[in-house]
Every structure is written in structure tokens, then in C-alpha cells.
Amino acid sequence: MIRLSVDLMGADAGVAELLKGLYLFHKRRLECTFLLFGTRAALSSELKRYPLPKHLFEVVYAQDYVNSDAEVFRTLKSGIDTTMARALHSVVSGQAQGVISAGNTGVYLALSRFILKTLEGVFRPAIISQIPTCRGESVMLDLGGNLDNSSKVLVQYALMGKIFCQKVLGVESPSIGLLNVGTELQKGTDALKEAYDMLKHQKGLNFYGYVEGNDISKGTVDVVVTDGFTGNVALKTGEGTMRMMSFMLNRVFRSSFSARCAGWIAKPFLQDLKAYFDPRVYNGALWLGVRGVAVKSHGGTDSIGFSHALETAYDMVRINIVQEIQNTLLQQISTSE
Amino acid sequence: MIRLSVDLMGADAGVAELLKGLYLFHKRRLECTFLLFGTRAALSSELKRYPLPKHLFEVVYAQDYVNSDAEVFRTLKSGIDTTMARALHSVVSGQAQGVISAGNTGVYLALSRFILKTLEGVFRPAIISQIPTCRGESVMLDLGGNLDNSSKVLVQYALMGKIFCQKVLGVESPSIGLLNVGTELQKGTDALKEAYDMLKHQKGLNFYGYVEGNDISKGTVDVVVTDGFTGNVALKTGEGTMRMMSFMLNRVFRSSFSARCAGWIAKPFLQDLKAYFDPRVYNGALWLGVRGVAVKSHGGTDSIGFSHALETAYDMVRINIVQEIQNTLLQQISTSE
Structure with a gap:
């Protein structure tokens, strides 16, 4: 039986919306149990609105929570009795197998590294997520x-x-692409060129070579590898572009009476498309490389988005991703020695 | 009267497609004259297909052209008699006021700096282009x-x-945003933090602060400022996402008989949308900071896209962008002294 620790605080969406998402997820995964973390002031009244079965849900109140503008350094020093830190500790102590938060990203990453620790051999943990492409789905980190x-x-x-x-x-055998400003060998930074050479000679790796920004949604490769700055901008640029096109689609089909009629007829098909690109479906990014399943939900997501992030955490525990990563890295270390 | 130098070589699209685009543009701007650069082998036969009035078009044949896989260093040393270099030289000698090429980007940028030289006070030239947003258009560099x-x-x-x-x-008074991974002050690289502080204190500048990837298409600011690596990836990611959504729209409206009917009814409205996002309309990026108008067209664009890039070059000459930039920078230097 899988048990997830859920930090319900610090998200723009608010406790009520996250609880609604939790309830949606619970209805789909009746076998999953939960540890819920919140402050008494925020959580106790909201909890009464949801018929959560007592044997599946346990509530843990903390004194404080991590604010959206909290600073990493200060929280590391004095944030022990925050909902986020206590949720992470519950994974270390084995009370839960995975943790999820929609709170402050920077602090969550820092606390995860500090409390869960990184896996043996990991230089730096990374954020990874699935992304929609023309060919289905890829992953990017x-x-x-x-x-x-x-x-x-x-x-x-x-x-x-x-x-x-x-x-x-x-x-x-997933194909791996290194994100660059061009596909020619002389393009890019020195770090990218070095990484290219190392990946080319890596045994057992289906290395495709360099890919460009437009290759991400084309689905040219299964895994897009990039640094955290570029990856963050690319992810958000893609999401923003999808939102812009949805916005313009709505506007076009409201521009006149005939447009409204056409839009009404096209609606079921446009909704299929909307569902495919719905960013909520892709909500839930994993901290890859720490000793535990730690999933980050968008802070501004709604209940449906949060339920998907819970689904991600559940899946990661189920497939035992942490152990899989650890085994591969240890194997890697032993063969290179 | 404006005269443009057009390098017709080295583009994936091929000479014929570029010539077709040139002809489209000529029909819109009958007053513009041209210097066309090509190799005799590639150009002479193609030219016969277009009824270009002789008093508006002059053809210059070069021995060679810059290949798509040409190396910057080698071309700088031995690429004097290429169509690209000769087109650039024609601007220096005053035979033309602007140059356009759809050839090798890296070499074009290097040759532009080498032949045209950078403006006084410019640290590094940048590529700038207009981009579509929910609010209309912004620019990014x-x-x-x-x-x-x-x-x-x-x-x-x-x-x-x-x-x-x-x-x-x-x-x-355009609003300026600095592209980052978050809007909080502690986010980002040291260079970004320094730039933020400098821009905050810059007089006469409407500095908005940090923006994220999704702000680009939201149109949060009029000018998105970023480094060349991130900007290149963001631009191509946005374009790729638009292409993916067009592809999926087409697929959705072909999925069944009823979908085809709905698509047929919705077609005129979808075409309005398609026209708005057509990347060809945004084709033509400017090298900002060199002593002359040098515009780069996508190598893989078609005739319509190339005609838009010519339009960009024409506009840049018309508004005298080079002198405007030079005046501002000199003013900047004299006030800071």
C-alpha cells in the first residue's frame, strides 16, 4: 500500500483547491493513503468540507509553512517546523514513500536535498517532467x-x-538529445561540446546528438537534456505559447455571429485538442536524484492539475524510480572504476 | 530610392524559391531596386524565369558561396569572393543600403561584424526580431x-x-523585461542580478523587471532581453510549439467524417488564426549593432517568408535604424562620461 505525504500549504491555488484535487485523486486511487501537512488555522476548517475516510487520511499540523517569497538559506536554518520540512522528514522516517508540494520551488529543492539527501554518485539532482509532442510524449530535464x-x-x-x-x-532504448542553438558540431558552449563528446562514447546510450528548440515539440528525441536555466525557460515558453494559441482560438471563434456558430460546431473537436495540450495533465515534476520521491506541483494549478501531480508521485513510488536510478548510477560507477 | 543587396545562395530553400520571394516583394514595392548576388551556375538559368525589369535589378556573380556547413574561421580567411561577403561589401561601398541573406547564420554574423564593423560603443551585436503575443507584437533579443x-x-x-x-x-516608452527562471529577486545567474540592478537605475528606461518564459507570448513586456543561447532556444521552442498545435489542429479535423465537416465550417476562422501565427510573417531578423542593415532570413523559408524578410530589410533602411541606434549609444556614452 502506497502512502503519500502532501504539503497543502504555500501554493497560490490555496488549501481548498489542493484539498479538492486530493479528493479527486483519492476517488481514482482508493487504495492510496495520505499524510496531510498544514497549519491548524488554514487546514482544520477546510478539512470538514471533504468526506475523507479517516483510515486513509492522517493530518499533521505544523507551526508554520514556507511562504512563496521565503529565502532558501533562512528556511534551511529555521524552517524545521514547516509543513514542507515535516512532509519531507516523513519520507526519511519511512512513514510515507513519497512527498508532494505546490509551495516555493527553490526552498522545496533545497530542503529536499538537505533532508532526503542526494543518491550516491549524483552530482546534482534535476527536475524532470513529461512534455507533449507531435509524436506523443517526451521527457525533459x-x-x-x-x-x-x-x-x-x-x-x-x-x-x-x-x-x-x-x-x-x-x-x-530512448533517444537522447542535447539542447543547443544548432545541430552543427561547432555550435554551442564548451560544456555542451564536452558533454557531446562524452555522450557519443557512452556505451548503451542511444545518443542522437544536438537538438534545437523546435525539436522539443517535434518529438525528435525521447529525452531532451539541458541545463536548468535553458530548460526552465524552454518549458515555460512552450506552455505560454500553448496558452496563447488557446486564447487566440477562443477569440477567433467569438469574433462574430458566424464565428460563434462555427465554433459551436467545432467545439467537440477543439476540446479533444485542448485536453491533449492541457498543462494540468502534465503537472507534477520529479526531483530526480534525491533519496525519495519528491514531486513538485505548479503553485497556481487547480484541483485537476493537483490531482495529476499526485498521480505522478503515486506512479513514481509504484515503479520505484529512486531505486532504479540508484542502481544505474552505482553500476555506472563500478564500470568506470 | 532604396537599394537592397540580396544574397541568393546557401539557403535550404534554394535559389528558385528565394527568387520567387524576391519577385513577390518587388510587386509590393515597385520603387525598390536590387543587387542580386549568386554564382553563375545557380543563378543565370533561374533568372530567366522571372520578368524582373532590368533598370531595377542588377546581377553580380561571385566565384563561390558560403555553404551551410562552412566554418566561420575558414570563411573569414578565404571567403572574400563569396556571394555573402560581396553582398556585405556592397553596403560598405554604398552601392546598397541594406543586405539580406538566408545562408549560414554563424558565418553571416561573423562576416557582418568583420566587413560592416560594429557601431561605436557596441560591445556585441545582437539578433533581434518581432514575435507574436496575445497583446499583439513584442521584440526579443x-x-x-x-x-x-x-x-x-x-x-x-x-x-x-x-x-x-x-x-x-x-x-x-517600451517596457523592458529581463528573461529569468523566476520573477523573485534572488533568482537567476550573477550576470542577470547585476544587469537587473543596472537597468533599475537606468534613467529614461521603462524597466519592468524579470520575466519568465511564459511572459514572452503573454506579451507582458514590449522588449524581452536575454542572452543569445536562451533567446535562440526560446524563439525556436515557441515556433515549434505553434507548429505542433497547427499540426494537431489539422489532425483533429481529419479524424472522422464529422470532424472533416466541422473543420470545413471552421476553416475560414482557423485560417485567420493561422495567418496570425504564420512564422513566415515574422521572418527576417536584424543584426542590431553593426554599421549597416543586415537581415537574416530563415534558410528553410519559402517565397512568402523570404518576401517578408525583404520587407524587414526595406523597413529598417527606411526608418534608418542604424543611425538611430548609433545616436542613442553615443548619447549614452557622453552622459556617462
């Missing part, structure tokens, strides 16, 4: 975990991304 | 001119981007 990444870090991202893609998307 | 940019370079990009936005989009 790092999406903002670390801003400054050297070639050896990028190479490790490729390895971790491969395992994630195999286990989550079921691709046997 | 650098889109791949330089990969490694310090804070003082980013600050100068903001200044140059402001002038471009004023002159091209007619925005009196």
Missing part, C-alpha cells in the same frame, strides 16, 4: 533545479533521463 | 548572436531593444 551545469552533470542527466523515460514512458 | 553575455552586454541589449521597439512597433 533539468527544468530549473540547477542554473550552472558542467558537462559531467549534463551527461549524468542523460543517464537519469534515460531510466526515467524507460520506466515512465516504456521506451526500451 | 539576443536570438543567438552571442552565447556568452555579461551584464553590461545585457544592459546594452535593453537600450538597443528599446530603440528598435520605438521605431518598428511605434511604442513610445
Whole structure:
């Protein structure tokens, strides 16, 4: 039986919306149990609105929570009795197998590294997520975990991304692409060129080579490897572009009476499309490389989005992603020694 | 009367397609004259297919042209008699006021700096282009001119981007955003933090602060300032996402008989949308900061796209963007002294 620790505080969406999402997820996964973390003031009254069965849900109140503008350093020093830190500790103590939060990203990443610790051999944990493409789905990392990444870090991202893609998307030998400003060998930074050379000679890796920004949604490769700064901007640019096109679609079909009629007829098909690109479906990014399943939900998501992030955490525990990554890295270390 | 030098070689699209685009543009701008650069083998036979009036078009044959896989260093040393270099030289000698090429981007940028030279006070030239947003259009720079940019370079990009936005989009006091992985002050690289502080204290600049990837298409600011690596990836990611959504729209409306019917009814409205997002309309990026109008067209564009890039070059000459940028930078230098 899987038990998830859920930090319900610090999200723009608010406690009520997250609880609603939790309830949606609970209805789909009746076998999953939960530890809920909140402050008494925020949580106790909201909880009464949901018929959560007592044997599946346990509530833990903390004194404080991590604010959206909290600073990493200060929280590391004095944030022990926050909902986020206590939720992470519950994974270390074995009370839960995975943790999820929609709170402050920077603090969550720092606390995860500090409390869960990184896996043996991991240089830097990365944020990974599935993304929609023309060919189905790909995965991309790092999406903002670390801003400054050297070639050896990028190479490790490729390895971790491969395992994630195999286990989550079921691709046997995922193709790996290194995100660059062009596909020619002379393009890019020195770190990228070094990483390219290392990946080219890596045994057992289906390395495609460089890919460009437009290759992400084309689905040219199964795993897009990049540094945290570029990955974060690319992810958000893609999401923003999808939102812009949805916005313009709505506007076009409201521009006149005949447009409204056409829009009404086209609606069921447009809704199919909307569902495919719904960013809520892709909500839930994993901190890859720490000793535990730690999933980050968008802070501004709604209940449906949060339920998907819970689904991600549940899946990651189910496929035992942490152990899979650890085994691969240890194997890697022993063969290179 | 404006005269443009057009390098017709080295593009994936091929000479015939570019000539077709040139002819489209000529039909719109009958007063513009041209210097066409090509190799005799590629150009002479193609030229016969187009009824280009002799008093408007002059053809210059070069021995060679810059290949798509040509190396920057080698071309700088031995690429004097290429169509690209000769087209650039024609601007220096005053035979033409602007140059356009759809050839090798890296070589074009390097040759532009080498032949045209940079404007006084410019640290590094940047690639700038208009981009579609929910609110209309914004501009973004650098889109791949330089990969490694310090804070003082980013600050100068903001200044140059402001002038471009004023002159091209007619925005009196354009808002400037610095692309980052979050909007909080502690986020980002040291160069970004330094640039933020410098821009905050810059007089006469409408500095908005940090923006994220999703702000680009939201149109949060008029000018998005970023380094060449991030800008290149963001631009291509946005374009790729638009292409993916068009592809999926087509697929949805072909999925069944009823979908085809609905698609047929919705077609005129979807075409309005398609026209708005057509990347060909945004084709034509400017090298900002060199002593002359040098416009880069996508190598893989078609005739319509190439005609838009010619339009960009024509507009840049008409509004005298080079002198505007130079005046602003000299003013900047004299006030800071």
C-alpha cells in the first residue's frame, strides 16, 4: 500500500483547491493513503468540507509553512517546523514513500536535498517532467533545479533521463538529445561540446546528438537534456505559447455571429485538442536524484492539475524510480572504476 | 530610392524559391531596386524565369558561396569572393543600403561584424526580431548572436531593444523585461542580478523587471532581453510549439467524417488564426549593432517568408535604424562620461 505525504500549504491555488484535487485523486486511487501537512488555522476548517475516510487520511499540523517569497538559506536554518520540512522528514522516517508540494520551488529543492539527501554518485539532482509532442510524449530535464551545469552533470542527466523515460514512458532504448542553438558540431558552449563528446562514447546510450528548440515539440528525441536555466525557460515558453494559441482560438471563434456558430460546431473537436495540450495533465515534476520521491506541483494549478501531480508521485513510488536510478548510477560507477 | 543587396545562395530553400520571394516583394514595392548576388551556375538559368525589369535589378556573380556547413574561421580567411561577403561589401561601398541573406547564420554574423564593423560603443551585436503575443507584437533579443553575455552586454541589449521597439512597433516608452527562471529577486545567474540592478537605475528606461518564459507570448513586456543561447532556444521552442498545435489542429479535423465537416465550417476562422501565427510573417531578423542593415532570413523559408524578410530589410533602411541606434549609444556614452 502506497502512502503519500502532501504539503497543502504555500501554493497560490490555496488549501481548498489542493484539498479538492486530493479528493479527486483519492476517488481514482482508493487504495492510496495520505499524510496531510498544514497549519491548524488554514487546514482544520477546510478539512470538514471533504468526506475523507479517516483510515486513509492522517493530518499533521505544523507551526508554520514556507511562504512563496521565503529565502532558501533562512528556511534551511529555521524552517524545521514547516509543513514542507515535516512532509519531507516523513519520507526519511519511512512513514510515507513519497512527498508532494505546490509551495516555493527553490526552498522545496533545497530542503529536499538537505533532508532526503542526494543518491550516491549524483552530482546534482534535476527536475524532470513529461512534455507533449507531435509524436506523443517526451521527457525533459533539468527544468530549473540547477542554473550552472558542467558537462559531467549534463551527461549524468542523460543517464537519469534515460531510466526515467524507460520506466515512465516504456521506451526500451530512448533517444537522447542535447539542447543547443544548432545541430552543427561547432555550435554551442564548451560544456555542451564536452558533454557531446562524452555522450557519443557512452556505451548503451542511444545518443542522437544536438537538438534545437523546435525539436522539443517535434518529438525528435525521447529525452531532451539541458541545463536548468535553458530548460526552465524552454518549458515555460512552450506552455505560454500553448496558452496563447488557446486564447487566440477562443477569440477567433467569438469574433462574430458566424464565428460563434462555427465554433459551436467545432467545439467537440477543439476540446479533444485542448485536453491533449492541457498543462494540468502534465503537472507534477520529479526531483530526480534525491533519496525519495519528491514531486513538485505548479503553485497556481487547480484541483485537476493537483490531482495529476499526485498521480505522478503515486506512479513514481509504484515503479520505484529512486531505486532504479540508484542502481544505474552505482553500476555506472563500478564500470568506470 | 532604396537599394537592397540580396544574397541568393546557401539557403535550404534554394535559389528558385528565394527568387520567387524576391519577385513577390518587388510587386509590393515597385520603387525598390536590387543587387542580386549568386554564382553563375545557380543563378543565370533561374533568372530567366522571372520578368524582373532590368533598370531595377542588377546581377553580380561571385566565384563561390558560403555553404551551410562552412566554418566561420575558414570563411573569414578565404571567403572574400563569396556571394555573402560581396553582398556585405556592397553596403560598405554604398552601392546598397541594406543586405539580406538566408545562408549560414554563424558565418553571416561573423562576416557582418568583420566587413560592416560594429557601431561605436557596441560591445556585441545582437539578433533581434518581432514575435507574436496575445497583446499583439513584442521584440526579443539576443536570438543567438552571442552565447556568452555579461551584464553590461545585457544592459546594452535593453537600450538597443528599446530603440528598435520605438521605431518598428511605434511604442513610445517600451517596457523592458529581463528573461529569468523566476520573477523573485534572488533568482537567476550573477550576470542577470547585476544587469537587473543596472537597468533599475537606468534613467529614461521603462524597466519592468524579470520575466519568465511564459511572459514572452503573454506579451507582458514590449522588449524581452536575454542572452543569445536562451533567446535562440526560446524563439525556436515557441515556433515549434505553434507548429505542433497547427499540426494537431489539422489532425483533429481529419479524424472522422464529422470532424472533416466541422473543420470545413471552421476553416475560414482557423485560417485567420493561422495567418496570425504564420512564422513566415515574422521572418527576417536584424543584426542590431553593426554599421549597416543586415537581415537574416530563415534558410528553410519559402517565397512568402523570404518576401517578408525583404520587407524587414526595406523597413529598417527606411526608418534608418542604424543611425538611430548609433545616436542613442553615443548619447549614452557622453552622459556617462
